[in-house]
Amino acid sequence: MSFTRLVRFISTDGNTYTGDAILPAGTYDARKASEAKLIVGDIFGTYTVTDEIKTIIKLLSPLSWTQIPTVRLLGLNYAKHAIEIKMPKPTFPVLFFKPVTAIAGPTDPIPVPKLAQVDNEMDYECELVIVIGKKCVNVSEAEALDYVMGYAVGNDVSQRNWQMKKGGGQWSLGKMFDGWAPMGPAIVSSKLIKDPQALKISTKINGVVAQSESTSDQIFGVAKTIAFLSQGCTLLPGDVIWTGTPSGVGMGRKPQYWLRDGDVVEIELENVGTIVNKVEYENDFKAKL
Template sequence: MSFARLVRFISTDGKTYIGDAILPSGTVDARKATQAYVIKGDIFAKYEVTKEAKPIVKLLSPLAWNQIPTVRFLGLNYAKHAIETKMPKPVYPVLFFKPVTSIGGPTDDIPVPVMAQIDNETDYECELVVVIGKKATNVSEAEALDYVLGYAVGNDVSQRAWQIRKGGGQWGLGKMFDGWAPMGPALVSSKLIKDPQNLQIFTKINGLQVQSESTSDMIFKIAKTIAFLSQGSTLLPGDLIWTGTPSGVGMGRNPKYWLRDGDVVEIGLENVGTIKNKVVYEKPKSKL
């Protein structure tokens, strides 16, 4: 039996497990699960969903760092977002990467280091996250979704000063920080998501909704993106593809709306669930 909503979690014995979330009736959100059936084996090869249920104390990111070969991101992949940023609609996917250390859990704090507090331009970006399940090289658009293991939702936290003005034209410096890609709450099997291009996605800051859109507004649909990225560049099991953010980001608003110390960011995706993370500004180290 294959998993439905894979979670990685710490249980009451202090150990970390992967499991299939046992959801309360009437919800699809793994953050509301209190138990999960333990999964044994390799989720990218052969595994078993056991009947052993373990209590969930804390949800972690669905995949550990050592399970993720690369973390790819698309920029400007929603039509309305390209308009709000006053940037041209891309002809080809705009690609950038984050280190695996940026991956955080669905309830982890978002740490803002002193370097990222320059100009206080920290922004939020709700995104649908694709997890590749098997090696993909030169695949066609028609077969691309067959390579998807599942979906999650994430926040591509961005520091606009470093991304746009101080990074020499490269986005990496504004995107690289530890914990700046929290995701989850579960890895939802692709078998449960019949049409990933017809899902509502949103962001709330301290309860105020600031982003709300359908994934149908993507410029490069998921199948096209996977096919394109696999041309001459092999996608591996565990690779993450973050598929861009819709309109409503802080830098696109008037007045601009930046994240502040203590803000609570909630990111949600229809049929997948929500993540909820607190922004925490790190204090400068005192001089001896």
């Protein structure tokens, strides 16, 4: 028996477990689950979804840092987003990376160090996240989805000043900070997502809608992305691929909107779930906004 919604969580005994979330009828969001069936074994190999039920006290990122070989991200992958920030539609996927230490849980705060607070241009990006389940290389677009374990939703938090102006043309400086890739709330089995290119995706800032789009606006869909990235480059089980953000980011708004200390960012992906993360400036340092 395979999982439907894989979660990693802290239970009543203080220990961390992996389980299959038990959802109330009519729901799809693992944040609404108070219990999960314990999973034992290697989730990328042989595992069992047991009948043992554990109470969920706190949801963590569905994969730990040690389970993720690489965090790949696509930029400019929604047509309307490229238009709003006045950049050309890419001919090939625009790829960059984050360290695994950027990965955080679905309700964790987003810590903002001093370096990211100065000249604050902190932005949000709702994204569909692919989780690779099997080793693959040189796969075709037709077979690419066979290598997907499942999907999550994530926030590619970005500091635009470091990304666009101070990084020497490399985007990673503005995206590298610890906790700046919260994801979850679960890995939803690819068997439950029939068409990853037909999902509503959205962001709310303090309850107000900022992004509302569909994954149908992606320039490079999930299958095309996996096929392209696997050409001559082996994708490993546990690799996560963030597939870009739609229009509505703070940088593209008029006037522009930058995240501030205390802002609550709520990101939802249809049939996958919601993550809610609060911006927290470190060391009580307040940037001049």
